[in-house]
Amino acid sequence: MYRRILVPVDGSDASMRGLTQAVGLAKDQKAQLRILHVVDDMIVAPMMMEPTGAADLGYILDSLRAEGKTVLRGAAAAAKKGGASAETAQVESRGRTVSDVILADAKRSKCDVIVMGTHGRRGLNRLLLGSDAERVLRESPVPVLLTRQEAGRRRATRGKAK
Helix, strand or coil: CCCEEEEECCCCHHHHHHHHHHHHHHHHHCCEEEEEEEECHHHHHHHHHCCCHHHHHHHHHHHHHHHHHHHHHHHHHHHHHCCCEEEEEEEECCCCCHHHHHHHHHHHCCCCEEEEEECCCCHHHHHHHCCHHHHHHHHCCCCEEEEECCHHHHHHHCCCCC
């Protein structure tokens, strides 16, 4: 039986699929959801090398925080609509990888299972972008349920500029 379910969300289709699975599991198990959003400050690290980057850093981090709060509100509403009890948390990475933050939060919050979406990247994309989901799966002391983005959605986004 699961009592506490951690579900990291970033607003992507993949993470929302993870949320959907987590809501269903929480409802079935009568478990508490912990919806986590990680503010990844590492994505702004390259900007710190630019002469004008440091000036924009605060603005960018504030934007990331605000977007995270929006994602959390939407995820909490989806959980409530699905009949699951949920708490939300936003944590800043502070130089750590997103996977490290997820694993630390799972331990600190005493979660029984982690449910998360994965983009299912392969090849060069996986090499360049890494896989937080894969790292969580390999290093988690609790079970991990991964959900993949729909195959049609992956194919539709290939080759498109982002």
